[in-house]
Amino acid sequence: MKKSVTLDQIAPGGSCRIVRLVAGDLLGQRLLDLGACPGMALRVVRNAPLKDPMEVELDGCFVSLRRAEARLVEVENA
Amino acid sequence: MNAALIALAGQPNCGKSTLFNLLTGARQHVANYPGVTVDKMTGWLRLRGETLEVVDLPGTYSLSAFSAEERVSRDFVLQQRPQVLVNVIDASNLRRSLYLTLQLLEVTPALLVNLNMMDVAEQRGIAPDPQRLSQLLGVPVVTSSWRSGRGKAELLQAVQGLMGQDPPLRTGPVDYGPLEGLMAELLPALALLPQAASEGSSAALHRYLALKLLEADEPVARQLGATPAGAALVAQARQLAVAFETAQGCSVGEHLAHCRYQRAQQLVDLCQLRQPAQRCLSDRVDDVVCHRLMGPLLLVAVIWLLYYLSIVQGYRLTQYTWPLLAGLRSVIEGFLPAPGFVEVPLTRAFVLWFVDSVNALLNYIPVFFILFGLIALLEDSGYMPRMAFIMDRLLHRFGLHGQSTLPLVLGGVYVGGCAVPAVMSCKGIPDERARLATILTIPLLNCLAKVPLYVLLINIYFAAHKGVAMFFIATISFLLVLPIAKLLSLTVLRHKPAAPFVMEMPPYHLPTLRAVLGRALERVWLFVRKITTIVAAVAVVLFVLLQFPALAPERHQHYQDRQQQLEKRFYRTLAGTPYAEAVQEPGQTLELVLLAEGYAADRLRMGDATAVAALNAALRQQQPVLFDLLQPENAAAKKAARALKKLLKERKALLRELRAEQINNSLLGQLGQALEPLTAAAGFNWRVNVALLSAFAAKESSVATLGALYLPQEDNETLEQRMAQGEEGFTALHALALMLFMVLYPPCLATAMAVKLQTGSLGWMLFSLGYPMVLGLLVASLVFTGGSLLGLSGLQAMMAFYLLALLITTVVGLIGRSSLSS
Numbered sequence: 014m015k016k017s018v019t020l021d022q023i024a025p026g027g028s029c030r031i032v033r034l035v036a037g038d039l040l041g042q043r044l045l046d047l048g049a050c051p052g053m054a055l056r057v058v059r060n061a062p063l064k065d066p067m068e069v070e071l072d073g074c075f076v077s078l079r080r081a082e083a084r085l086v087e088v089e090n091a
Numbered sequence: 092m093n094a095a096l097i098a099l100a101g102q103p104n105c106g107k108s109t110l111f112n113l114l115t116g117a118r119q120h121v122a123n124y125p126g127v128t129v130d131k132m133t134g135w136l137r138l139r140g141e142t143l144e145v146v147d148l149p150g151t152y153s154l155s156a157f158s159a160e161e162r163v164s165r166d167f168v169l170q171q172r173p174q175v176l177v178n179v180i181d182a183s184n185l186r187r188s189l190y191l192t193l194q195l196l197e198v199t200p201a202l203l204v205n206l207n208m209m210d211v212a213e214q215r216g217i218a219p220d221p222q223r224l225s226q227l228l229g230v231p232v233v234t235s236s237w238r239s240g241r242g243k244a245e246l247l248q249a250v251q252g253l254m255g256q257d258p259p260l261r262t263g264p265v266d267y268g269p270l271e272g273l274m275a276e277l278l279p280a281l282a283l284l285p286q287a288a289s290e291g292s293s294a295a296l297h298r299y300l301a302l303k304l305l306e307a308d309e310p311v312a313r314q315l316g317a318t319p320a321g322a323a324l325v326a327q328a329r330q331l332a333v334a335f336e337t338a339q340g341c342s343v344g345e346h347l348a349h350c351r352y353q354r355a356q357q358l359v360d361l362c363q364l365r366q367p368a369q370r371c372l373s374d375r376v377d378d379v380v381c382h383r384l385m386g387p388l389l390l391v392a393v394i395w396l397l398y399y400l401s402i403v404q405g406y407r408l409t410q411y412t413w414p415l416l417a418g419l420r421s422v423i424e425g426f427l428p429a430p431g432f433v434e435v436p437l438t439r440a441f442v443l444w445f446v447d448s449v450n451a452l453l454n455y456i457p458v459f460f461i462l463f464g465l466i467a468l469l470e471d472s473g474y475m476p477r478m479a480f481i482m483d484r485l486l487h488r489f490g491l492h493g494q495s496t497l498p499l500v501l502g503g504v505y506v507g508g509c510a511v512p513a514v515m516s517c518k519g520i521p522d523e524r525a526r527l528a529t530i531l532t533i534p535l536l537n538c539l540a541k542v543p544l545y546v547l548l549i550n551i552y553f554a555a556h557k558g559v560a561m562f563f564i565a566t567i568s569f570l571l572v573l574p575i576a577k578l579l580s581l582t583v584l585r586h587k588p589a590a591p592f593v594m595e596m597p598p599y600h601l602p603t604l605r606a607v608l609g610r611a612l613e614r615v616w617l618f619v620r621k622i623t624t625i626v627a628a629v630a631v632v633l634f635v636l637l638q639f640p641a642l643a644p645e646r647h648q649h650y651q652d653r654q655q656q657l658e659k660r661f662y663r664t665l666a667g668t669p670y671a672e673a674v675q676e677p678g679q680t681l682e683l684v685l686l687a688e689g690y691a692a693d694r695l696r697m698g699d700a701t702a703v704a705a706l707n708a709a710l711r712q713q714q715p716v717l718f719d720l721l722q723p724e725n726a727a728a729k730k731a732a733r734a735l736k737k738l739l740k741e742r743k744a745l746l747r748e749l750r751a752e753q754i755n756n757s758l759l760g761q762l763g764q765a766l767e768p769l770t771a772a773a774g775f776n777w778r779v780n781v782a783l784l785s786a787f788a789a790k791e792s793s794v795a796t797l798g799a800l801y802l803p804q805e806d807n808e809t810l811e812q813r814m815a816q817g818e819e820g821f822t823a824l825h826a827l828a829l830m831l832f833m834v835l836y837p838p839c840l841a842t843a844m845a846v847k848l849q850t851g852s853l854g855w856m857l858f859s860l861g862y863p864m865v866l867g868l869l870v871a872s873l874v875f876t877g878g879s880l881l882g883l884s885g886l887q888a889m890m891a892f893y894l895l896a897l898l899i900t901t902v903v904g905l906i907g908r909s910s911l912s913s
Contacts, residue, residue, distance in 0.1 A: 038157050040593065046152035047187070047595065050348050059377070059378075061386075063481075075596040076594065079487070
């Protein structure tokens with residue numbers, strides 16, 4: 014079984030698959046609205062110059078989110 | 092069904108607001124939805140002789156109940172039941188947009204889908220087929236590109252086509268798979284609930300409510316759970332949802348999102364020929380724009396260019412536009428009663444004050460036009476989200492947001508901004524708490540109007556250290572903004588909803604000239620309409636405060652006597668010259684004075700010699716005798732001209748003295764004196780108080796009022812010299828306290844109005860006026876009293892305060908991070 018980590022731990026260029034959204038409420042819903050459902054593949058594109066926020070590619074869409082937010086997305090290495 | 096109501100819905104940045112402006116033009120009204128600080132934009136549209144109300148719903152990604160925007164949108168559609176709901180969607184980002192469309196189909200039957208940004212989609216070769224989409228969704232679809240003004244006629248025709256129809260709500264635009272069975276279990280009991288029946292009962296609506304119960308939607312559960320039967324149903328739905336989660340391994344919410352996304356993807360595959368091309372170009376551009384070193388450098392360059400083009404070059408343009416405004420003023424002046432020797436008729440004073448107040452603001456139009464144009468350019472190109480991406484970490488630590496960058500720059504992070512456009516540009520910040528923190532702290536930045544007072548004080552009291560003092564004042568404001576923003580977000584803004592940062596980074600896109608110019612014009616017009624009317628109204632109030640109570644009759648008599656003395660002396664000097672006959676009585680003297688002043692003003696305006704020659708020739712013909720005094724050619728004329736010059740100067744001094752006494756005596760002057768005990772700790776005397784009070788209308792006034800209060804004793808004294816002499820015991824420490832108070836000065840009235848517009852609340856506007864005053868007085872008192880006690884010089888106190896501010900900002904930035912992240 015693959016080890017589950019959180020999205021903020023993935024380095025730029027790394028790809029992963031969403032396992033679970035720990036985020037509830039608005040953040041969880043916003044992620045879902047942008048297509049971040051469990052099972053979806055993600056690619057970390059880059060970090061901001063100060064390392065936070067980070068940018069990910071989600072099914073053809075480019076989305077940026079803070080590290081604190083990425084910590085609430087559980088992923089597995091793909 | 093509300094027959095005369097049209098609503099616009101769509102995701103952020105889909106062009107909905109552009110459509111709203113296109114439909115309603117100037118007939119708009121902003122209010123709040125009940126109980127929340129979400130703007131409700133209402134406008135009116137004339138369509139075939141009927142007046143329709145158009146409501147622009149807030150931009151939302153979906154219709155869940157997690158944000159106030161989403162709740163008000165959903166409630167509005169369900170309760171107001173608009174005749175037509177126009178869903179504006181981004182044709183270049185179809186799948187994401189259809190995700191919302193599918194949810195709208197669950198709550199309204201009268202949907203009209205507007206495929207916007209067709210030009211962008213066509214450019215990328217991914218334009219969807221509108222007919223196919225219309226068949227698939229079962230609702231009309233029209234295409235448009237609002238930014239280039241394409242598609243209005245078709246849209247209006249489609250709206251017309253839907254009017255008067257009352258179609259039933261469709262069932263099941265999305266198949267929710269295993270959830271469908273659970274919904275069916277809830278339906279029989281749900282149909283019996285009175286709350287469900289009263290909603291305008293239909294099977295589709297019940298299905299929607301059942302879905303919301305399974306999703307554990309708070310408002311719907313509260314509404315339906317009001318009765319015992321309803322409460323039982325809510326509990327049953329909760330059990331079913333828990334069972335579903337255990338069986339499927341994901342929450343109901345996640346499952347719904349997944350199903351909707353799948354359905355949206357299906358629709359995209361069916362009506363769009365090609366998959367969106369990988370945006371490799373945008374991504375490559377971002378390799379530079381968001382690069383660790385290049386990114387910040389480019390950001391600084393963009394900010395500098397924005398500042399340079401709008402503030403510096405825009406100011407240069409006002410040299411050409413100001414004569415137009417000045418011309419308008421002199422046309423108006425021509426209709427007013429002429430001024431007396433020392434008495435100015437009230438109508439004249441009032442109208443000119445009014446015109447000057449409005450002109451002072453209209454003068455900024457070139458600056459605003461360039462600024463708004465450049466902002467539109469940045470917005471359309473897609474650079475804004477990158478700016479937020481780069482700056483968020485720094486600003487977020489202080490309770491601000493990545494998207495606060497632009498407002499802070501416009502407000503004057505270094506020296507010279509303007510708070511009005513800065514506050515207006517806060518509209519896009521999605522996080523309510525950070526947005527309010529930004530709006531409330533922008534007025535603390537150094538706007539252009541604060542600069543004259545700084546320059547005045549630095550020239551007098553820090554003359555030996557001008558460079559240091561200028562650097563101090565230019566950077567101290569930002570050092571104060573950061574901790575104050577943090578303080579506000581931890582205290583008064585604590586309960587305001589924060590929003591996740593999660594933000595789409597759209598592909599770059601080449602803006603069109605038409606769109607940029609159109610938006611710049613539209614915003615300038617909005618600015619002129621909203622701000623000018625208010626400033627004009629407030630100018631009236633301030634005029635009253637400055638003019639009343641009027642001086643006592645004996646004081647008037649006093650000035651009349653002095654006027655007569657001046658005139659007598661003038662006649663004595665004139666006696667024996669050929670001009671004595673032409674100027675013998677007060678009426679003639681006044682005429683001469685006005686002639687001389689008009690001549691001086693005209694000459695000042697005319698640059699070239701030919702125009703002056705023409706003016707001279709015309710005047711010589713009109714006033715053959717008196718003209719000699721303006722252009723003396725012989726000894727007698729020169730003597731008389733000298734006397735006239737002296738008279739003019741003495742009259743001006745007399746007028747200024749009268750003005751100072753009037754201000755002193757006025758309500759504002761009395762207020763300034765009454766406040767003296769309160770401001771003593773900060774080292775302000777009543778004159779400074781009056782100057783600061785008059786700065787409420789516009790901060791430029793502070794220097795002008797000081798000019799009126801510190802009368803010249805000798806002819807060529809500058810205000811600097813006058814202040815230095817007139818205020819014995821006024822030290823560099825006093826000046827420092829005054830400058831710091833100016834940094835923390837409450838927003839000017841135009842800004843206060845912008846704050847009211849952007850927060851939608853009178854309360855926040857008053858708060859934005861009140862807290863800087865308290866804070867400013869505290870800081871000024873700390874510096875002045877503290878500095879005096881420690882025996883610091885102005886420069887030492889300046890250094891000490893700077894280090895203190897730097898320390899506080901650093902400490903605040905390092906601690907308490909967790910309390911803000913949510």
